[in-house]
Structures are given as C-alpha cells and as structure tokens.
Amino acid sequence: MNIAELFSLRGRRALVTGSGQGLGLRFARGLAAAGASIVLNDLDRARLDAAVAALRAEGIDAHGVLFNVARPEEVRPAIEQFEREHGSIDILVNNAGIHRYAALVDMTPTQWQEVLDVNLTGAFVVGQAVARDMIARRRGKIINICSLMSAATRPTTGNYTAAKGGLKSLTQSMAVEWGPHGVQANGIGPGYILSDMTKHLAAEPEFDAWVKSRTPAGRWGTPDDLVGAAIFLAAPASDFVNGHVLYVDGGWLAAL
Numbered sequence: 001m002n003i004a005e006l007f008s009l010r011g012r013r014a015l016v017t018g019s020g021q022g023l024g025l026r027f028a029r030g031l032a033a034a035g036a037s038i039v040l041n042d043l044d045r046a047r048l049d050a051a052v053a054a055l056r057a058e059g060i061d062a063h064g065v066l067f068n069v070a071r072p073e074e075v076r077p078a079i080e081q082f083e084r085e086h087g088s089i090d091i092l093v094n095n096a097g098i099h100r101y102a103a104l105v106d107m108t109p110t111q112w113q114e115v116l117d118v119n120l121t122g123a124f125v126v127g128q129a130v131a132r133d134m135i136a137r138r139r140g141k142i143i144n145i146c147s148l149m150s151a152a153t154r155p156t157t158g159n160y161t162a163a164k165g166g167l168k169s170l171t172q173s174m175a176v177e178w179g180p181h182g183v184q185a186n187g188i189g190p191g192y193i194l195s196d197m198t199k200h201l202a203a204e205p206e207f208d209a210w211v212k213s214r215t216p217a218g219r220w221g222t223p224d225d226l227v228g229a230a231i232f233l234a235a236p237a238s239d240f241v242n243g244h245v246l247y248v249d250g251g252w253l254a255a256l
C-alpha cells in the first residue's frame, strides 16, 4: 500500500454529529479533503442548512441530517432513512457536545443530565445506530470526540468530566465488542481549542494566560490542529489502532 492510500478516504462516507459549526464542521472539511463524502448533523436546522450549503459551494459532496443526538427516537429513524436513500455510513465522528458549568454542590439534576445525555448517551445511541450496518459490512471507523477532561478536571465541570471520562470508557467498549467485526473505535482528546464553546474563556485575560502558560506549546489549539488526527483515525492507516484516545493538546497532559 502506498502512503497516499494509507490516508485516503476516497469512496468513504462520513457522518459528523454536531457539525453545523465549530470543530465538527472543521472535521467534516478535513475528511472531505481526504476524499470522503460528508453527512452533517445538527439539531439547529438553520445552522445545518447553512453548513451544508457552504460545503456544497466548496465542491464537497455533502448532505445534512437533522436530529438531536440525545433523542434516540429521532436518531435511529433518521440514520436508517439516510442509509436507505443514500447508502452506508463508513465513518462516524461523535462530536456533538455541550457544557453546563456549575459547582458540584450547586449543580441541578437537569444540568447534570443534559450534559450526560448529549456528550455520552448521544455517542452510544448514534454509535449503535451506525454500527449495526458497519458490523454487517465488516468495516467501519468510529471517532469519539473526548477531551482533556476524559483524563483530568477542573472545578465547575463535574458533569462534563463524568461524560467525557465515560466516553473514553465507551470507546474501549466499542473497540472490544465491535473490533472482532472489523470496526475500529478511537477517541480524539482535544486540549484547549479556540471555538465558539471556548471563546468566553479566551476572552478572560487570566484564563487565557493560564492556558498559554500551562500548555507546553504556549498557545491555544485551533480546529486545524485536530484535522490530521481525524484523518488518521478514519483512514486505513489506523486499521490496527483500536480503543485508543489520541490527545491533541499541545502537550498539556504530559506536564505537571
């Protein structure tokens, strides 16, 4: 196999959840640049339609599927209908995620549950819906977007940390149960990346300085920093990599 084929996604179809904006949309553009056709997803119809139109204007073969990953009753029918009409999903990026910041002592059950439902249960529900077909075809790649908080935490993120830690464990379960059927499931653990989710943090001078001094790379990450990891984990190059979380964090987790 030559190097270009190792990293080629030609002939593959990739579904990226929560990809109407932010990292998900960047993952979609990156996978498309490696040859994949793209299925965007979001729960916000206007955002989804605008993102599909933007990709098509760039010459990318893109479709949009509207569902809330936290609603199993929406997910299964939407994915089944898409696969019936357009064909199978070869690559799934479980990217949809939310934050609800609160100290544990003040956190409401709703704040806890919303974050668990989207960031963890959503990945299980969409993963299961897509994996049934992958298992039958004995081929598939699942990439779960984890976090530094799959491995460490800071105050006010107890719900998110529990969800992302669980997502790392779910990645291992997917790898163990679906690996024998030709499916690889891995995670990407982004460090602090500039996006809509983090712009309020980057705007706080103290937090911004903390990120830059705490990260060996000395800077925030950008969505572009994550693309290579996604292509690798979606491509034949990673066919013997399974159950792993690849942290793309500028060295954060290596440093005391």
Ligand SMILES: NC(=O)c1ccc[n+]([C@@H]2O[C@H](COP(=O)([O-])OP(=O)(O)OC[C@H]3O[C@@H](n4cnc5c(N)ncnc54)[C@H](O)[C@@H]3O)[C@@H](O)[C@H]2O)c1
Pocket: 017, 018, 019, 020, 021, 022, 023, 024, 041, 042, 043, 044, 047, 067, 068, 069, 070, 094, 095, 096, 097, 098, 118, 122, 145, 146, 147, 148, 189, 190, 191, 192, 193, 194, 195, 196, 197, 198
């Ligand atoms: N930005 C960072 O620094 C960072 C760091 C580590 C991990 N992450 C993870 O990366 C992923 C993407 O983050 P982002 O910064 O691009 O976030 P973002 O808030 O900019 O975008 C998230 C997108 O997901 C959609 N979405 C939210 N809930 C959904 C649901 N239930 N169903 C379908 N779509 C839904 C939103 O409408 C939005 O378009 C998340 O899982 C996040 O936890 C981000």
